[in-house]
Amino acid sequence: QVQLVQSGAEVKKPGASVKVSCKASGYTFTDYYMHWVRQAPGQGPEWMGWINPNNGGAKYAQRFQGRVTMTRDTSLSTAYMELSRLTSDDTAVYYCARARLGIAASGQPFDYWGQGTLVTVSS
C-alpha cells in the first residue's frame, strides 16, 4: 500500500531554515510527481510546489520562489522540502502529497498525503 511518512515536528527560530523529509513506499517513487502543501493554523491548505522525482526538476509557487528548495534522493525514495529565512508566518503543518496520475500526466490532484510535519517558528 502507498505510504508517505514524514519527519518529525520542528521548532525553529526566526531567520533559520527547516528541512522536512517524506519517505515514499508502496509504489515506484520516480513515477509520480511529489507536491508540498502547507496549512497554517485554522487556514486552508496552500500549495508550495512540486518535484519530479525522475529528473529532480521542480516548480515552486511564486510566493516561495527564492526561499524554498525541493530535492529528492531516489536511492532512499525520499523527497525533501527546505524552507529558509523563516518567520512566524511560516508556522504551519507541512505535507507532502503525491499526484494522482503518473509523470506523463499534466496537472493532477493529490491522492496520497503524508501525515504532516508541524513546523513552529518562535523566538
Add this chain to the structure above:
Amino acid sequence: DIQMTQSPSTLSASVGDRVTITCRASQSINSWLAWYQQKPGKAPKLLIYKASSLESGVPSRFSGSGSGTEFTLTISSLQPDDFATYYCQQYNSNSWTFGQGTKVEIK
C-alpha cells in the same frame, strides 16, 4: 493566480440531510477541480476529481458537478463520519489553489 471561493464557510446539518457546498473559481478552470475532506489533525482526503469523478473507495453519497467557474459538492444523506471540513482545489494551470474550506457541523 486563480482564486477559489467556497460557500458557506460553516454549515450546520443533521444526519440524513442533503448537503450542498459551492466553490467558485476566479476564472474558468474547465473541469479541473477536486474536492477533499479533512478531519482535525489529519491530512486531506481526496473525494472527487475532474469535477465529478468519484475517487476509488469513496462512498457514492458524495457527488460533484459543475464546470467553468462554478462547482458543487453534494452529500446525498449526511452520515456521522461526514462531519468534517471540505476543501475545493483547482489544478487547471500549472499551479494549484485551494478554497478556504466549509466546515460541516452537527446541528
